[in-house]
Amino acid sequence: MRNIAPAISPPAGIGDRKPANQAVLDWVQDVAKLTQPENIFWCDGSDCENAFLIEQSLQQNVLIKLNEKKVPRSYLHRSNPNDVARVEQFTFICTPTKEEAGPTNNWSEPAEMYLKLQTMLKGAMRGRTMFVIPYIMGPADSLLTKVGFEITDSKYVVLSMRIMTRMGDVAIKRLGDDANAEWNRGVHSLLDVDPTRRFICHFPQDNAIISVGSGYGGNVLLSKKCLALRIGSYLARKQGWLAEHMLILGVESPEGKKHYVAAAFPSACGKTNFAMLIPPKHFAGWKVTTVGDDIAWMQIRDGRLSAVNPENGYFGVVPGTSYKSNPNAMKSIEHDTLYTNVALTDDGDVWWEGKDGAPPAHAIDWRGNDWTPDSKEKAAHPNSRFATPMGNNPVLDPDVEKGEGVPISAIIFGGRRSDTMPLVFQAFDWNHGVYLGATMASETTAAATGAVGQVRRDPMAMLPFCGYNIGDYFRHWIEIGKRLTNPPLIFNVNWFRKGKDRKFLWPGFGDNMRVLKWIIDRCEKSGGAVESPIGWLPSPHDVDLADLDVEHKCIVEILGIDHEEWQKELAGHQNFFESLGGVVPEELLKQREQLAARFKQ
C-alpha cells in the first residue's frame, strides 16, 4: 500500500521530546501495548524534525517533491483512490445513550465500539513507527484553547498537523504536568486502508477520538472536524460557548471602520473564497482580511460574541482555485504547501481543473496515471486538497492570534441552492436567525463520499459535525441568544441561484463584496430593506451594483422570492423537523408557524 511505510530510525535529538505529564505517558504506553509499534517518535514540531520526516517521506514515496522554482518547499501526496473524502456513514458519536447522539448521528454504545476498535488496532503498528503529536487548537493565550495529542502511524498526518495546528512545545507547555489536566486523546491508524474497516469514532464523555482505516485529512487530522467541531461542539454546550463550521473575516471601510463576520456554509461551498475575498475595483479602499476559513469558536464577551479560529492553516479544496476565483488562495499555495490528489505536470508543477491558463499537454493524474486534455478522467480529484499555513495568506487578519478573539457583528448562513433562496436576506431577530440556520439546505459536494448535487438539510452547516443531539444543539443556540445583550445580526445568502436558462444569476467571488457591504450597512443601521415573509430583503437600489455587468432582470430575480417555491420550502422545513423525531425546540416550531402565517397575510 503506497501510503503505509515501514518504521524509521531518527538520529539523536529527533523524535525524543517526551512530555513530563504522567497521564500522557501512561496513555501512550497503553496505546503502544495494544498497537505494538517498532518505535515511538515524540514530535516537537521543529524545523529539523520536519525536514527529517519530509526526507523519509520522499524516500518511501509518501510524498513527491514539486519543482523548487515553481512551488518552493512544496510536496504532492497521493492517497489511496478508495480514500479521498470524509466518510459520514462510518462516523460515530459514542455516548452512553442514543438520545445524546441524537437523530442525525450514527451512534454506538461506547464499550462496544472501544472493543471493536481495540480488536482492529491490536498489533496494527507492528514494524512501523508510532508518532505522538502534541498540539493546541486556538491562539496560545486564549481561554478557549484546547490541548490535544494525536497518535498516528502516518507521516503525512504528522506533516499536515504541523501546518494545520500549533504543534509541539507550545502544547506541552500549555498542558503542564498536572495529571488531571483536560486534553483530547486521539488515536489514528491507517490499518490497511480498507473501506470496510474504516471508522471515525468520537467519545465525547472521554474527550477521545479513534480513527482507523483512512488517510484522508477530514478523517485523520483529528484536530479539525473531530476535535474542533464534533468534540468541540459537545464541550461548547457544556461550557457555554459555540463551536461552529464557520469562516471568520474582517471587513474594513475606507474610513477605517472594521466589522467581523462569521459565515457557515457547508463543505466545498466557498468558505475559503469568501474569507479571502478581494473587493471589486468600485470598492477601492475596502479591505477584507481572514481570521479563519473553516471553524469558529465563539464565546460571550461583554454581551457580544467573540470568535477565534482554532486552526493554524487551511485545508482547502483545490479544483476551481485560480487567480480569477481566489488570488489570495493562489498566493497562499504557491509555496510551503502540501497538496493531495492533484495532477503532476511533466516539469514538476501541480495542475487541477479550473487553474489559470491552458491545461498541460500531458500530466500524471491524481491516481498516478498518464493524463492528457483528451482523457475522460479528471486530472485532479474533485476533492483534492491543499494544506497551507495561514501565515502564507497575504490578507491574514492582524488579530488572528488575539486570545480574546474578534467581536462578531453578523452571522451568515448559506448553502448551494439553484432555486428558492434569494441572494441575501436578514432575519427579524436572533430566534428567527437560529431558524434560518436550522433549516438551511445545500446541494451535496465531493467533500464527503456519496452522491453529489442532492439537496439536503444541513443545519448551520453542522449536520456532519454536531457531536451531540441536534435538538439540544438548536436549544443551545437559543440559550446563547438569551445571554447576548448585543447579538450579531443574522443573514442568509445564496451565491448559487440559477435562472430559467439554468445559468448562475450572480457572478459570485469578488462581487460578493456587494452583499457583504449591504450586511455591514445593516449592522451600521444605514442599509435599506423591505419586509417580506422570509425576512428583510434588499431592493435592487439597496445593494451597491455600480459597474456590475449583470442584467437588471437577473438582479430582480435573484433578490426576489417565488411564493410557490417557498410553499415547497416550507413543506421541506416541516419534513425535516418531523424527521428529527420530536427533538426540535418549541421556539423553532413556532418560527415555522409564523413563517407560514406571514405567507398567508
Ligand code: OXD
Ligand atoms: C472540510 C470539510 O474539509 O468541511 O473543511 O469537509
Ligand code: MN
Ligand atoms: Mn469544512
